[in-house]
Amino acid sequence: MSPRRSPLGQPIPPSVAATMAASRRRFLQGSLLGAGLLASPTLLAACGGSDSGGGTGAGSTVKFGINEAKGSGPAYDRLKSMADAYAKKSGATVDLNAVDHNTFQENLNNYLQGSPDDVFTWFAGYRMNQLAESGLISDVSEVWPIDGQGDSFKQAATASDGKQYFVPVGYYPWAVFYLKSTFEKKGYEPPTTLDELTTLMAKMQKDGVTPFAFADKDGWPAMGTFDILNMRINGFDFHMDLMAGEKDWDSSEVKQVFDTWKGLLPYHQSDPLGRTWQEAATSMGKGECGMYLLGTFVVDGIPDQEDDLDFFTFPELDSSIGATALDAPIDGFCVAAGGKNQDGAIEMMKWLGTAEAADAANKGNTPLIAANSGADTSVYSALQKKSAEVVGQATDIAQFLDRDTRSDFASTVMIPSLQKFLQDPDDIDGVTKSIQQQKVSIFGG
Incomplete structure (x- = not known):
């Protein structure tokens, strides 16, 4: 196994990938x-x-x-x-x-x-x-x-x-973005654990604020949510092996990711398949939503509010894994x-x-x-x-689901599969079974 990737110093960046010849x-x-x-x-x-x-x-x-x-x-x-x-x-x-x-x-x-x-x-x-x-x-x-x-x-x-x-x-990194003015006005604090995140989301809902802006009309934004949940729950190496076709999509590990996601969906904007990421960003900009998991390009959706934007990395879900892995596409x-x-x-x-x-x-x-x-x-x-x-400061950096795996698998399998899950989050077994069958057909074995 080739060594884990880690950043290589300042002022900018990261070792965002292993040499392509490695394996x-x-x-x-x-x-x-x-x-x-x-x-x-x-x-x-x-x-x-x-x-x-x-x-x-x-x-x-x-x-x-x-x-x-x-x-x-x-x-x-x-x-x-x-x-x-x-x-x-x-x-x-x-x-x-x-x-x-x-x-x-x-x-x-x-x-x-x-x-x-x-x-x-x-x-x-x-x-x-x-x-x-x-x-x-x-x-x-x-x-x-x-x-x-x-x-x-x-x-x-x-x-x-x-x-x-x-x-x-x-x-640019993917992280959880928010408006400083909204957090200050409501007394919110960036969470570092799942319990803190759950408490924050419940408080936002009580205040009439949808916790997470969410959109997937274009097919790719939901991939970022899958990436971060998988890296937080199963770790970076499992995530990259899954992207390479070397792990099973109908495994208990992947089902846990979808089950965790299912529990978070009630805190997200509904009907994401009818919304672009720009429209979701506008919802956050208006204060209708409290947070948005997206890349730094979120500022392009609300350029007049850049000075009010801040972010935190998605909190840890397992203390043994931590929260030091993230997507940072080049x-x-x-x-x-x-x-x-x-x-x-x-x-x-x-x-x-x-x-x-x-x-x-x-x-x-x-x-x-x-x-x-x-x-x-x-x-x-x-x-x-x-x-x-x-x-x-990140210890492990991925590019993004549709940059980390085969193009045919990302486009013809993962986009429709994630959208199907968002439409029917109760059918985790059906979604993961379907992904696995198609993965075998594409990757072999």
């Missing part, structure tokens, strides 16, 4: 949502009518595909700022192809097999590795080492062949093997991993928590500084 049971990373299993290849067609021009500087064109629709908010603004800054610095034309987040993820495989952009936004790890093994993304090992990005990020960018296919730009960029300007793409990738690129993203925008330790942290909010600190 499949240690694959910690991947991508968001199922990629292209049922997708139309035309939905992500690269924008711009002509082929990318060759070359790397003035006069060349690099097509840049991003997973945020134009005008969708801070995430789009950051990526647009990076594209503009690179174009100005290099003299190249950056042809931006902006696609909404879910469409991008769900159609990625077909996009990469068609006429893809040269550089595109993606995620570290397991499903990056799948794309590498499928020959859909290009080896970018020549970009490494990157000044300001240490071994932890290089490991997260490394596929099973030992080569790098990814350049990190930022990361975002960044890959080069499409089918892109027409490979040289220009590599040059852009060299820049995207720099502190200068992170600073360009953060200038005038809600900042991302940069992977590059040389980035200007003076622009960080208190929330972001705390996020970096919490991730740095």
